[in-house]
Amino acid sequence: QKEVEQNSGPLSVPEGAIASLNCTYSDRGSQSFFWYRQYSGKSPELIMFIYSNGDKEDGRFTAQLNKASQYVSLLIRDSQPSDSATYLCAVKGWAGSYQLTFGKGTKLSVIP
């Protein structure tokens, strides 16, 4: 059973701070990793994805992947109140699989 674990939160950070969201996964063969943002009552929206060990930056967002330790993280720099949402981590398994396994999400609250 593939599992993706996230701290449910809520994670509260002050405006302008760095928010750090973490995700661990059980399937060592996992190949691709995705972060989605979901506002209350809305659908998940892709923020970014990462395949290789290390960091990937896109604007204020940085995804970090460590396959040996089986974790992936998302850093949000200069957090804004508009970043307040639930962040979902998703993992794609082995090469022939199309399915993503989603974590239950971490609720982030950015306090003005």
Next chain:
Amino acid sequence: NAGVTQTPKFQVLKTGQSMTLQCAQDMNHNSMYWYRQDPGMGLRLIYYSASEGTTDKGEVPNGYNVSRLNKREFSLRLESAAPSQTSVYFCASSETTGGSYEQYFGPGTRLTVT
């Protein structure tokens, strides 16, 4: 370019009634998916279609059927609705031929079964 669209947005059914949720994508993606999202349970895959003409069960397929009508459209049918099927249903699509497999979601259908 509308992305992924779903109809209806809201629906209330009585136990035992049937309905079909419609999904369409205009991104020329090969694969399409149906998820349900319940509080505390996260997103769970109901069925998926890797390509036109194929469908496969996901994690929670019981009580549902699907049809991949063509490359653009993927419908989800509840033959005899039960209160346990009260949920938010999301359709998603992705490119899986040489792509990066990221999925794009529709706006969702909020279904209540009384």
